[in-house]
Amino acid sequence: MRVGRRDVMKASALLAASAWAPVAIARDTRDHGVRIRDLLSRMTLSEKIGQMNQIAGGRQKALNSRLDAAMLDRVRRGEMGSFLHVAGAEPLRRLQKIAVEESRLGIPLLFAMDVIHGYRTTLPVPLALAAGWDPAMMERAAALMAEEAWAAGLHWTFTPMVDVARDPRWGRVVEGAGEDAYLGSRMAEAQVRGLEGPVRRAREPLARGRVLSCSKHFVGYGAVAGGRDYDSADVSERTLHEVYLPPFHAAMRAGSGSFMTAFNDVAGVPMTANEALVRGKLRERWGYQGLVVSDWNAIPELISHGVAATPAEAAALALHAGVDMDMASSTYADHLATAVAADASLVPLIDQAVMRILMTKARLGLFDDPYRFGDAAREKAPLARGTARELATRSIVLLRNEGAVLPLKPTARIALIGALADDASSELGSWRARGQAEDAVTLRRALPQAVYDPGTDPAAAARVAANADVVLLVIGEDYDMTGEARSRSDIGLPGDQQALTEAVRGAGKPIVAIVMGGRPLALEHALTGIPAVLQTWFLGIEGGPAIADVLMGKVSPAGRLPIAMPRTTGQVPMTYAHVPTGRPANPDLAVDSARYHDTDIGPVFAFGHGLSYTRFGYAPLTIEPRGDATVIGVVVSNDGAVAGDEVVQLYIRDPVASVARPVAELRGFKRVTLAPGERRTVRFTLAHAQLALWKAGAWMIEAGTIEVMVGSSSADIRQRGRFTVGAGQGSDPAASIATRVEVA
Numbered sequence: 001m002r003v004g005r006r007d008v009m010k011a012s013a014l015l016a017a018s019a020w021a022p023v024a025i026a027r028d029t030r031d032h033g034v035r036i037r038d039l040l041s042r043m044t045l046s047e048k049i050g051q052m053n054q055i056a057g058g059r060q061k062a063l064n065s066r067l068d069a070a071m072l073d074r075v076r077r078g079e080m081g082s083f084l085h086v087a088g089a090e091p092l093r094r095l096q097k098i099a100v101e102e103s104r105l106g107i108p109l110l111f112a113m114d115v116i117h118g119y120r121t122t123l124p125v126p127l128a129l130a131a132g133w134d135p136a137m138m139e140r141a142a143a144l145m146a147e148e149a150w151a152a153g154l155h156w157t158f159t160p161m162v163d164v165a166r167d168p169r170w171g172r173v174v175e176g177a178g179e180d181a182y183l184g185s186r187m188a189e190a191q192v193r194g195l196e197g198p199v200r201r202a203r204e205p206l207a208r209g210r211v212l213s214c215s216k217h218f219v220g221y222g223a224v225a226g227g228r229d230y231d232s233a234d235v236s237e238r239t240l241h242e243v244y245l246p247p248f249h250a251a252m253r254a255g256s257g258s259f260m261t262a263f264n265d266v267a268g269v270p271m272t273a274n275e276a277l278v279r280g281k282l283r284e285r286w287g288y289q290g291l292v293v294s295d296w297n298a299i300p301e302l303i304s305h306g307v308a309a310t311p312a313e314a315a316a317l318a319l320h321a322g323v324d325m326d327m328a329s330s331t332y333a334d335h336l337a338t339a340v341a342a343d344a345s346l347v348p349l350i351d352q353a354v355m356r357i358l359m360t361k362a363r364l365g366l367f368d369d370p371y372r373f374g375d376a377a378r379e380k381a382p383l384a385r386g387t388a389r390e391l392a393t394r395s396i397v398l399l400r401n402e403g404a405v406l407p408l409k410p411t412a413r414i415a416l417i418g419a420l421a422d423d424a425s426s427e428l429g430s431w432r433a434r435g436q437a438e439d440a441v442t443l444r445r446a447l448p449q450a451v452y453d454p455g456t457d458p459a460a461a462a463r464v465a466a467n468a469d470v471v472l473l474v475i476g477e478d479y480d481m482t483g484e485a486r487s488r489s490d491i492g493l494p495g496d497q498q499a500l501t502e503a504v505r506g507a508g509k510p511i512v513a514i515v516m517g518g519r520p521l522a523l524e525h526a527l528t529g530i531p532a533v534l535q536t537w538f539l540g541i542e543g544g545p546a547i548a549d550v551l552m553g554k555v556s557p558a559g560r561l562p563i564a565m566p567r568t569t570g571q572v573p574m575t576y577a578h579v580p581t582g583r584p585a586n587p588d589l590a591v592d593s594a595r596y597h598d599t600d601i602g603p604v605f606a607f608g609h610g611l612s613y614t615r616f617g618y619a620p621l622t623i624e625p626r627g628d629a630t631v632i633g634v635v636v637s638n639d640g641a642v643a644g645d646e647v648v649q650l651y652i653r654d655p656v657a658s659v660a661r662p663v664a665e666l667r668g669f670k671r672v673t674l675a676p677g678e679r680r681t682v683r684f685t686l687a688h689a690q691l692a693l694w695k696a697g698a699w700m701i702e703a704g705t706i707e708v709m710v711g712s713s714s715a716d717i718r719q720r721g722r723f724t725v726g727a728g729q730g731s732d733p734a735a736s737i738a739t740r741v742e743v744a
């Protein structure tokens with residue numbers, strides 16, 4: 001579609017037609033739809049396009065800084081529907097008042113921010129929370145951040161990020177729940193529940209303390225080529241449906257009120273203009289009626305993608321695809337009317353988009369009470385340190401503990417080495433909203449009895465190590481090495497930490513490596529000869545005390561890897577859920593097989609791996625058919641001397657199917673607390689729809705044998721069994737369906 005000067009003249013005429021006259025919104029209609037259709041009928045094209053316009057009211061580090069007089073006049077003219085990078089109960093109340101009382105139609109604004117893992121109380125980064133393998137914990141985290149964001153007057157957070165990621169070179173792996181579609185689906189729905197509360201009846205507004213969630217980035221963002229942020233995602237239809245779409249379906253079913261389209265293209269079609277996947281799959285096939293917002297500036301970037309020649313064409317493509325709101329680019333605001341002048345068929349699409357935006361505002365209760373979000377007193381409440389510390393301890397993964405180096409003896413002389421041990425800012429990770437580094441308690445502060453050395457001089461550090469009984473070596477990445485636009489071509493130990501590690505190892509004392517970072521690093525070489533390893537991610541404001549609790553044995557670690565740790569960078573992307581190939585990887589190098597010749601097979605620490613200070617036993621499985629489901633039971637016992645949590649994991653495999661199937665797929669898990677000697681029965685009710693594969697546009701359950709594997713990780717299977725299933729058809733993405741788990 002080409003837009004000429006005549007069209008521009010026509011467009012400005014359309015825009016000018018808006019007569020300015022104060023009109024009260026009918027507040028007495030009970031049914032949102034009636035009220036919104038009435039409102040829509042009275043809106044000019046300019047006012048409609050204004051609702052589709054989201055502007056940055058500041059910057060991440062300078063919130064509200066752009067709310068100047070000119071911006072407020074634009075609010076009065078009804079030229080925008082939402083602001084992001086704004087916050088504060090009082091400033092947002094004043095801003096809302098201008099929209100509601102000084103614009104012609106008084107439509108309330110939406111205020112949004114990236115509250116990803118904490119608003120003021122910074123919690124562990126999402127990948128760390130996912131390592132807790134506990135949806136209830138993820139929900140608690142989301143509920144806490146929702147309440148703090150709500151108190152600050154925010155309506156909307158761009159969370160959860162539900163992109164499955166199997167290439168840790170991609171910096172945004174820190175924001176998600178790792179490599180698996182099933183785990184990702186459970187964490188997606190938990191975050192939506194925590195943010196929005198339980199799924200509500202049609203007219204029930206969001207409860208106080210809850211905010212609108214935004215499931216992102218739809219879809220395939222974690223599959224970018226080479227792990228390079230913003231790159232192309234060339235995934236097969238089956239992989240898209242079986243791996244990358246399921247967490248979005250789970251988030252939708254949990255009631256997520258908005259979605260965000262991804263920057264990337266999928267097989268050459270940019271998601272911001274992907275009518276087949278947004279309007280076709282998400283809206284028409286799945287029936288999603290929530291608001292869809294673009295990512296930052298993504299609409300005009302359709303020109304860079306090479307699928308639009310002008311901003312007006314980009315605007316038309318995004319509108320056709322089903323993108324309701326334009327984040328930060330003003331392309332809808334500045335060019336959609338021009339596109340309409342050239343193609344009047346866009347007007348119904350605009351009406352649909354505006355309906356969804358206004359319905360979203362109605363469902364937040366903003367038409368009934370535009371000031372129901374925000375509580376200046378609650379905004380000043382103390383940080384939730386107790387919750388932050390508990391969530392942090394539950395996110396720590398004990399990767400290795402040879403010779404039971406951990407927990408430390410209370411009398412041990414400790415050397416604490418490494419700059420990250422005293423890096424408060426890195427504890428907060430990326431996307432820290434209003435989190436403050438001075439609120440973070442580092443490991444150094446949490447272990448005052450330790451002799452600390454920053455590790456800048458390896459020789460000096462080695463001397464400190466030599467005078468200790470045990471060395472805590474803190475290595476890894478700082479907060480700015482993961483997050484958006486932080487892809488890395490080498491995910492080994494950064495900087496000169498390898499030299500430090502070798503110098504400290506030379507001191508000959510037992511070492512506990514404490515790995516910090518927002519991605520799994522390739523540390524096989526670095527960790528050689530190190531008997532104990534903790535993966536501690538970025539744990540938030542109570543990270544230091546949480547690590548100390550685990551080191552000193554106050555808490556028995558139980559976290560599990562939500563994404564495998566590779567041996568070398570060259571191995572990625574990798575996943576445990578791979579197909580076997582015709583020549584499955586063989587340990588014998590003389591056999592030609594699907595493996596590298598210069599590194600061992602598989603990761604150094606597997607998906608689902610994590611140790612405890614106790615040990616657990618698994619009795620043989622019971623397998624009972626139950627209609628269109630099968631119940632798999634297992635008795636788990638704590639065979640050690642201290643209490644601990646076990647994360648019981650259920651994997652399935654379809655050994656013979658019409659297409660090659662993964663050697664294992666997670667289809668259930670349960671974190672269970674067991675006292676010494678205690679035994680609990682865990683029962684997984686596996687619906688056969690969870691076994692379906694995507695084929696010929698449908699979820700097909702193929703008749704045959706299904707193998708089940710139950711254990712402590714994808715690489716530590718303790719019990720196996722099998723059952724048969726009849727042919728059938730599912731309706732939802734198999735991995736998105738939650739397995740019912742009972743513990744007796």
Ligand code: GLC
Pocket residue numbers: 084114158216295296484
């Ligand atoms: C960023 C991110 C997105 C975020 C948005 C607003 O570019 O891709 O995740 O929510 O812009 O900050």
